[in-house]
Amino acid sequence: MAQIKGKQLRMPRLPVHVMLAAATACAYPAVTTPPVQHETYRAIGQEPGWALLIANGRIDYTGDYGETRITVPRPDPRTTFNGHRYETPRLTVDVTHGRCNDAMSGHGYADQVMVTAEGKTVRGCGGERRTDWDM
Numbered sequence: 261m262a263q264i265k266g267k268q269l270r271m272p273r274l275p276v277h278v279m280l281a282a283a284t285a286c287a288y289p290a291v292t293t294p295p296v297q298h299e300t301y302r303a304i305g306q307e308p309g310w311a312l313l314i315a316n317g318r319i320d321y322t323g324d325y326g327e328t329r330i331t332v333p334r335p336d337p338r339t340t341f342n343g344h345r346y347e348t349p350r351l352t353v354d355v356t357h358g359r360c361n362d363a364m365s366g367h368g369y370a371d372q373v374m375v376t377a378e379g380k381t382v383r384g385c386g387g388e389r390r391t392d393w394d395m
């Protein structure tokens with residue numbers, strides 16, 4: 261028993277299993293599964309012209325003005341310093357968040373994108389269209 265200014269305080273005695281359950285609930289946050297994202301991501305580039313579409317669980321790349329076509333299952337993205345990377349044996353896509361202007365149109369985009377398709381690397385822009393960054 262504890263004493264405060266001459267008065268005795270009596271602490272309630274709870275069963276051990278109640279105290280353990282309360283402590284466990286406080287120690288671990290609820291586990292939630294993130295919702296499945298059905299996001300569509302597009303990127304484009306010039307010289308040679310290429311386009312990329314990430315949607316419906318796959319990555320579709322068209323390069324060399326349409327002569328090269330690669331479709332692969334979309335892997336989970338790996339977080340990088342300022343973006344993310346999709347990596348497969350035939351295709352690697354690096355998305356870096358930062359201002360990008362398309363070389364031909366001058367249109368602004370939210371991301372800089374680098375694609376390596378079967379050993380050949382191209383660069384361009386992707387993500388959200390940013391008209392406030394148009395040149």
